[in-house]
Amino acid sequence: MKHPKEEKTFVMVKPDGVRKGLIGEVIKRFEQHDLKIVALEMFQPDFGQIDNHYPKKEEWITRLGEKTKTTYEKYGYDLLEDFGTDDTSKIGPEVRKWLVDYMLSAPLVKMIVQGVHAVDVIRKLAGDTLPYRAAVGTIRGDFSIDSPALANKEKRAVANIIHCSETPEEAEHEIKHWFGDAKIYNYKRFGVDE
Numbered sequence: 725m726k727h728p729k730e731e732k733t734f735v736m737v738k739p740d741g742v743r744k745g746l747i748g749e750v751i752k753r754f755e756q757h758d759l760k761i762v763a764l765e766m767f768q769p770d771f772g773q774i775d776n777h778y779p780k781k782e783e784w785i786t787r788l789g790e791k792t793k794t795t796y797e798k799y800g801y802d803l804l805e806d807f808g809t810d811d812t813s814k815i816g817p818e819v820r821k822w823l824v825d826y827m828l829s830a831p832l833v834k835m836i837v838q839g840v841h842a843v844d845v846i847r848k849l850a851g852d853t854l855p856y857r858a859a860v861g862t863i864r865g866d867f868s869i870d871s872p873a874l875a876n877k878e879k880r881a882v883a884n885i886i887h888c889s890e891t892p893e894e895a896e897h898e899i900k901h902w903f904g905d906a907k908i909y910n911y912k913r914f915g916v917d918e
């Protein structure tokens with residue numbers, strides 16, 4: 725068993741977060757919560773890196789299509805008019821494409837964050853996936869009001885400032901994918917590690 729303080733998660737400041745000048749704000753909030761940045765880099769991803777970051781499983785892609793269908797039904801929009809189909813297995817790949825385009829639209833900042841319950845604490849600080857629904861006080865709730873109703877109309881992905889791993893397993897996979905053999909640093913935070 726790993727020590728609880730060794731839990732790590734993967735975070736990326738997405739293009740809208742970088743372009744809104746929120747890199748410092750995001751890192752500040754993590755550090756405020758006694759989490760430790762142990763690797764950090766700005767970079768321009770290429771298509772393959774982003775394409776491999778998002779799952780390629782049909783199940784996951786169809787789920788993206790289903791989310792879109794739910795939005796359309798909720799707001800009374802016409803799926804057939806915008807997508808030419810109401811088949812979620814055909815809409816899913818289209819939404820995935822928007823997601824890849826969005827992630828390639830500016831440099832990203834990737835980091836590994838370490839601390840007790842790092843995965844869950846960062847998800848809590850990030851807030852709901854859909855910014856218009858995210859609680860005030862969370863990163864997404866404080867700096868965005870984007871919604872699938874607007875994004876789907878504009879044929880783009882929901883812009884929600886950061887990405888963060890959903891589970892420790894996903895974190896491990898994403899850390900390997902994005903950092904490979906790069907160095908992860910080890911240091912003692914005042915008041916946290918000593």
Ligand code: ATP
Pocket residue numbers: 791792795819823852853872875876880881882883884886887888889890
């Ligand atoms: P992330 O994985 O980016 O941290 P998440 O785990 O909260 O976010 P997922 O369900 O994994 O959300 O969706 C991945 C990304 O797809 C979201 O961050 C968002 O940018 C985009 N997205 C999600 N739902 C929709 C939608 N209905 N329409 C357009 N884009 C969406």
Ligand code: MG
Pocket residue numbers: 890
């Ligand atoms: Mg996710």
